[in-house]
Amino acid sequence: MTTRPRTVRGARRPEDQVDGRHDVPADETTGAQADMPPAGADGGGIGPADGSPGPLSWPKATIVTRHAERAPATWGLGDGQAVPWEYAPAPESRDVVTIRERYGLFINGREVQAASGETFPDVNPATEEILTHVARGGPQDVDIAVRAARTAFRRRWGALPGRERAKYLFRIARLLQERSREFAVLETMDTGKPIRESRDVDIPLAAAHFWYYAGWADKLEYAFPGRLARPLGVAAQVIPWNFPLLMLAWKIAPALAAGNTVVLKPASTTPLSALLFADVCRQADLPPGVVNIVPGPGSMGEALIRHPGVDKVAFTGSTEIGKGIARGIAGTDKVLTLELGGKAANIVFDDAPLDQAIEGIVNGIYFNQGEVCCAGSRLLVQESIADELVDRLKDRLATIRVGDPMDKNTDVGAINSKAQLEKITELVAAGVAEGATLYQPACDLPERGFFFRPTLFTNVAQSHRIAREEIFGPVLSVLTFRTPDEAVEKANNTPYGLSAGIWTDKGSRILWMTRRMRAGVVWANTFNRFDPTSPFGGYKESGYGREGGMQGLHAYVRLDDPS
Amino acid sequence: MTGGRLEVRKTYKLYVAGAFPRSESGRSYVVSGPDGTPLANAARASRKDLRDAVRAARKAFPDWADRTAMNRGQVLYRVAELMEGRREQFADELRAAEGLTAIAAREAVDRSIDRWVWYAGWADKISQVLGTVNPVAAPYFNFTIPEPTGVVGVIAPESSSLLGLVSRLAPVVVAGNTAVVVTSETRPLPAVTLAEVLATSDVPGGVINVLTGIKGELVPVLAAHADVDGLDTWGVPDDLRTGVEEAAAESVKRLGRRPLAVAERRFDWANDRATQRPEWIAAFLEMKTVWHPIGR
Numbered sequence: 028m029t030t031r032p033r034t035v036r037g038a039r040r041p042e043d044q045v046d047g048r049h050d051v052p053a054d055e056t057t058g059a060q061a062d063m064p065p066a067g068a069d070g071g072g073i074g075p076a077d078g079s080p081g082p083l084s085w086p087k088a089t090i091v092t093r094h095a096e097r098a099p100a101t102w103g104l105g106d107g108q109a110v111p112w113e114y115a116p117a118p119e120s121r122d123v124v125t126i127r128e129r130y131g132l133f134i135n136g137r138e139v140q141a142a143s144g145e146t147f148p149d150v151n152p153a154t155e156e157i158l159t160h161v162a163r164g165g166p167q168d169v170d171i172a173v174r175a176a177r178t179a180f181r182r183r184w185g186a187l188p189g190r191e192r193a194k195y196l197f198r199i200a201r202l203l204q205e206r207s208r209e210f211a212v213l214e215t216m217d218t219g220k221p222i223r224e225s226r227d228v229d230i231p232l233a234a235a236h237f238w239y240y241a242g243w244a245d246k247l248e249y250a251f252p253g254r255l256a257r258p259l260g261v262a263a264q265v266i267p268w269n270f271p272l273l274m275l276a277w278k279i280a281p282a283l284a285a286g287n288t289v290v291l292k293p294a295s296t297t298p299l300s301a302l303l304f305a306d307v308c309r310q311a312d313l314p315p316g317v318v319n320i321v322p323g324p325g326s327m328g329e330a331l332i333r334h335p336g337v338d339k340v341a342f343t344g345s346t347e348i349g350k351g352i353a354r355g356i357a358g359t360d361k362v363l364t365l366e367l368g369g370k371a372a373n374i375v376f377d378d379a380p381l382d383q384a385i386e387g388i389v390n391g392i393y394f395n396q397g398e399v400c401c402a403g404s405r406l407l408v409q410e411s412i413a414d415e416l417v418d419r420l421k422d423r424l425a426t427i428r429v430g431d432p433m434d435k436n437t438d439v440g441a442i443n444s445k446a447q448l449e450k451i452t453e454l455v456a457a458g459v460a461e462g463a464t465l466y467q468p469a470c471d472l473p474e475r476g477f478f479f480r481p482t483l484f485t486n487v488a489q490s491h492r493i494a495r496e497e498i499f500g501p502v503l504s505v506l507t508f509r510t511p512d513e514a515v516e517k518a519n520n521t522p523y524g525l526s527a528g529i530w531t532d533k534g535s536r537i538l539w540m541t542r543r544m545r546a547g548v549v550w551a552n553t554f555n556r557f558d559p560t561s562p563f564g565g566y567k568e569s570g571y572g573r574e575g576g577m578q579g580l581h582a583y584v585r586l587d588d589p590s
Numbered sequence: 591m592t593g594g595r596l597e598v599r600k601t602y603k604l605y606v607a608g609a610f611p612r613s614e615s616g617r618s619y620v621v622s623g624p625d626g627t628p629l630a631n632a633a634r635a636s637r638k639d640l641r642d643a644v645r646a647a648r649k650a651f652p653d654w655a656d657r658t659a660m661n662r663g664q665v666l667y668r669v670a671e672l673m674e675g676r677r678e679q680f681a682d683e684l685r686a687a688e689g690l691t692a693i694a695a696r697e698a699v700d701r702s703i704d705r706w707v708w709y710a711g712w713a714d715k716i717s718q719v720l721g722t723v724n725p726v727a728a729p730y731f732n733f734t735i736p737e738p739t740g741v742v743g744v745i746a747p748e749s750s751s752l753l754g755l756v757s758r759l760a761p762v763v764v765a766g767n768t769a770v771v772v773t774s775e776t777r778p779l780p781a782v783t784l785a786e787v788l789a790t791s792d793v794p795g796g797v798i799n800v801l802t803g804i805k806g807e808l809v810p811v812l813a814a815h816a817d818v819d820g821l822d823t824w825g826v827p828d829d830l831r832t833g834v835e836e837a838a839a840e841s842v843k844r845l846g847r848r849p850l851a852v853a854e855r856r857f858d859w860a861n862d863r864a865t866q867r868p869e870w871i872a873a874f875l876e877m878k879t880v881w882h883p884i885g886r
Contacts, residue, residue, distance in 0.1 A: 190704060190862075193711065197667065235660060242663065242711020249719050249868060511886040538731045538884040560659075560714050577718050 114428065117435040119222045124212045126299070130161045132168055132322065133305035135175035136315025141323075142167040149298060152219035153432045153441035153476040161298050164323030166330040169290070172319040173336040176261040176288040179316030184288050185258055189245030196241030196283060198311040203234035203276075206307070210300055214272055215432045217299040219441030219477065220395050222433050232557055233276035236575075239559035240280035243580060247285065250577050256584040258286030259362055260338035263331045265352075266301075267344045268294035268443050269398040269499075275301050277574045278341050279318060280559075285583035287339065290319045292331055296444045298322035329355065337361060339583065343400070346497075346523070346568050364572025364582040366400065366564055368497040369525030371546065372518035373403030373554060376511075377412045379530035383552060384416070385423050388503070391528060391554040393427060393481050396439055397501035398447070400569075401526035403554055405494060407514055410507045417485055417505060425468045427481050439501055442477040451479050451500030458484050458493035463504070489520055497523070511536065515543045524566030528554045547573070602632045602778070604639060604802065605785035607646035608795015614638050619804070621779060624689035632778045635803035637811045640770070643799035644815055647741040647768040650796030655738045655766035663713030665792045666764055670706035672787050673699070680752060680780060687751055687777040701860055702756045708866050709760035716765055716871050729884040736875040738766030739844055740819035743812040745805065747825045751777035752784065753859045758824050758846070761870035763798060767820070771800045772809060774825065778802035806830065813837040820844035820874045825854070846873040 129146065131138040141162040148157045164172075184192070203210065210233075211226040220229070247256040262282045266274035271293055282289050293301035301320045308318045321327070325348075332340045333355055339362045342352050346367040356363055373391050375384050391403025408416050432440030442448040459465050463484040472478040479500055487494050487504040494504045508514040518527055527546040529537050537551040547565045550556060557563065562576035572582045602621075603610040612618075615636035621629045635643075654662070673680065677699050684695040717736050724732040742762045747754030751774040762769050773781035785800040801808060809826055812818060814837040821843045826834050838845060848854065859865055 190708070194704075194707065197707065238660065238663070239714055242713075242715055245708060246711060246715065249715075535883040535885040538882060539886045542884065560718065577715070 114436045116431075118431065119212060119215070119226075119433045119435055121212060121216070121433070123209045124216070126159050126213070126216075128159060130159055130298070130302050130322075132162050132164050132172070133302065133308075133318070133320040134168070134172045134316075135179075135319065136309065136313075138305070139168075141165060142171075147295065147322075147324075149217065150296070150444075151216050151476075152296075152443050152445075153216075153473070153478075155475050155477075158216060158299070161302070161322050164292070164321040164327045166327065168321055168323070169327060169331045169334055170336075172290045172321050173261055173263075173331070173334045175316040176290050176319055177336050179314055180258070180260055180286075180288040183314040184283075184317045185260075185286050187286070189247065189286075192283060192286065193241045193244035195311055195313055196237050196244060196280065199307055199313070200234050200237035200241060202307045202310055203230065203237060206303075207231065207234065210272060210303060212433075213303055214300050215440070217297045218268065218271060219432050219443055220269075220398075221437040221440040223435055223437070224395060224440075228557075229270055229273045232559070233272045236273075236276040236280045236559040240284035240579075243281075243577075244284040244286075247580070247584065250580050251584070251586055253589065254586040255589045256285065256580070257587055259583060259585055260287060261336055262287045262289045262339040262341060262583065263334065263337040264289055264291040264341045265328045265332065265344065266291065266293055267400075268297040269395060269400070271297040272300040272304065274343050275304060277343075277563075277579075281574070281579045282339075282341075282583050283317065285580055287583050288317045288319075290321060290331060290337070292328050293320065293322050295322060295324055332356060332361075339363075341572075341582065342366070346570075349570060362582070364564075364574070365570035366572070366574060367525075367568060367570040368499075368523055369400045369402065369565065369569050370405060370495065370497055370521045370523045371401055371403045371526040371528065372405045372407050372514075372521075373528035374407045374508075374514050374518055374530065374540070375409065375412070375416060376514075376529075376531035376533070376536065377409040378532045379412075380532060380552070381412070381416065381419065384530040385419055387528065387530065387550075387552070387554040388420060389423055389427070392503040393439055393501050394555050396442055396479070397503075398443060398499050399555065400497075400499075401548060401555065401563075402499075403526070403528050404498060404503060405518075405521075406503055406505045407517055408505060408507050409514075410509050413505070413507045417483075420483065421466060421468075424466070424481050424483060427468065427470070429470045429478060429480060430473055439481055442479050442500065445477055447499065448477040448479060451498055451502065454493060454496060454498045454500075455482060455502055458487070458491060458502075458504070461488075461491045461493070463487045463491055463493060489517060495521065511540065515540065519543075519545045522568040525564075525569035526550065599630070602630055602782045602802065604633050604635055604643075605782070605789065605798075605800040606639065606643045606796075607649075607799065608789065610785070610789070611639075613803070614642075621687075621776070623686050627686075629686055630779060632782070632802040635772075635801040635808060637807070639801060639803075640772075640808055640811050641815070643770045643801055644741060644743075644812075644817055646796040646799055647770050648817055650794055651738075651740055651766075651768045654763075654768055654794060654797045657766070659714035659717070662764060662766065663710045666706055666710035666713065666760065669787060669791045669793065670703045670710065672791050673703045673706065673784075676783070676787060677703075680783060683780045683783055684752060687779050688749070697860065698750070698753045701862075702753045705753070705756050705866065706760055708862075709764045709871070712761075712868065712871055713764050716868060716875070719868060720872060720875065720877075724879070726881075731882045731884055732879065734877050734879045736765065736872070737878050739874045739876050740767060741817060742767045742769050742820040742822060742844075742874050743815070743818050744769050744771045744822045745809055745812070745825040746771055746773045746781065747854060747857070747859070748774050748776060748805075748827070749855045750774075750857075750859045752780040754825075754857075755781055755784065757859055757865045758822055758870070759798065761867070762820075762822060762846075762874055763793075765871050765875055767874050768797045769799065770812065770818070771798065772805060772812065772825070773800060773802050775803070775805045809834055810837060813843070814840065816841045818843060820846070822846040822873070824848045828854075844874055846870065 562573035562578040564573040617634040
């Protein structure tokens, strides 16, 4: 999430030539900002730095684009001339990944078929091709997996010195680093997220999580001074489809570091990186049963969390299902942590560094197609700069490249599933119906696959569904405020409380706002930053418990008296 | 001579700024095993070598301290990875240098490796354990974070030439300090082999500098050197101790000291509880407190 798409300032918005879904006059944007110099050295901003008219001596500019019919993005040069600008395709190779025709469940160190013998197809959302068929776990498989985890906990893992657990986790971190390209390609094929994000964010962060928690395994007495930290036992972990391997790492690394064993259910649309992780466990010589991976439907997930052999439940996903899980373990001793939905406010004050803020807003909502629980889906702009900011944001949106996730230039890839695409489409339609103003850049979408244009709504009221409900897609709702108090009021006016963003040059205001945000993570002059040392989790209906940091260990230990 | 082949013997040199010079003085001294068998000549570092080493450590400090904590952790872990591949060599050298049994030598090597791993894990945790957010009674955000102190002189334990050295050196460098090591005087050879591991690891040149020689010559100079911020005096001979600490006081050096009650030769370096201590990292950390106003 570090480098967002390269800004091509002054680019003419393609929709001006294509359709009528813009809400500003077409002539408002043409060539007007050519005085802004391109950002030369990073290879992003391209064009004559002195503003002289072309022709550009840039060889790539002549390469035929992937979508020949697409209206070319242009580079305004200040004298009314425009030079077509396109990126050459830069597809990542699939060769590093071998996807088998069938995958089983990973239980007790072995790959086994589901007791029912059933499988389910796994689809590449960018092409709609079936990648493979995966064993469909059920209650019987869950029972076997929990027993295996229990046995491994009692006989091996729970009694292993922290130093040895640490070394296993260091091994896993190293293996993930060594096989990073393979994981990145597989993750992108399975999720639809851009290869640049899986390569630069998901996989390195997943490895870093194992690395960080590896070091804690033999240092628990320093995380809980004066207390004896003991593992809980068997952890049932259910993870979502937006960051499959990263969420796996967030769950498994602290659990194993503290001495627990796990049964993990990956999301049914994205099981592949978890199954490849099973291979990493084998390569690391992890004792059988310490990690069990059981793909299956939601009903299987419910059987898992309700299993009497489970001591701890960790769930990341929707608030609705999270509430069901909390009800499901009511009346038991099971320990629960929930990381649920969000509707984060990204608050921009009039003294904010606007260039950075624009990038932060784009990163905040269009990173991973907006399929991020902490996405900055509500933009709160101070009224005095709202027009300018929205205008510049639209310019910026026109440069976002939507398409083939395997292309290294792609900014926004495919929506993870047909069902999710339908949900986004429905909520966007609701936004229009309720009277908000829609803006979408007129980019071409691939003919196959589940794609959705980056979307921006202005004239949004707090009562609109698009301002209240988690869309989990590339849809930004813009609201305005006048005073810091009003910003606080509006930002907190949601049942969620996962994250918030604050953009201002005034340090004291950042801290004043921070204290008032009812959200678990507050980003100041940045957004969507993650680190294994930094705790993550929500207030209110965004869940409870924290993942990452020392606080992340709390969720996986029972504290006893040292005596 | 073994098997009719004349072995190629190793020259034991100093390790300064990522290179292996001999002493600029051209001096060496004979190193013998516990039974008196001569093992090799070790370089006998001079005061000039020591000053060069301090300069190298100072030069390496800003980059090393600016590395991310995770990166430093990975770099130290890599030392363990590379030592793992040289276990036999280290074990042989420890048997020769310290007169250990094969089993004891191997255990000392294994623990040395694991100790790097243990301290490597602290890189991104020490500030979480020692840092604080302070609830001051005014509208200020106030926090305290540990930072490395700078260049630290490490006078290595005399008897435990590898495990003792690693146990004192790893906590010094993990948090971002750079080090000038004066090795065991009587058992310097395993430390030189460790330097060879460091040179092929990812530890940047100058972060750890290793000098062999006569402690009586080197330690007082290191203790009095004005560009050294801290001194680990664990391996300072008892008769030099007071003088060294007095010299260190001149530039207010931070000291990591062996308690008087702990006899150098009796200390059990194999005891994890006694040797895996975050306070050994903290000994060479500065605490920085930041005040920032809060207000709309």
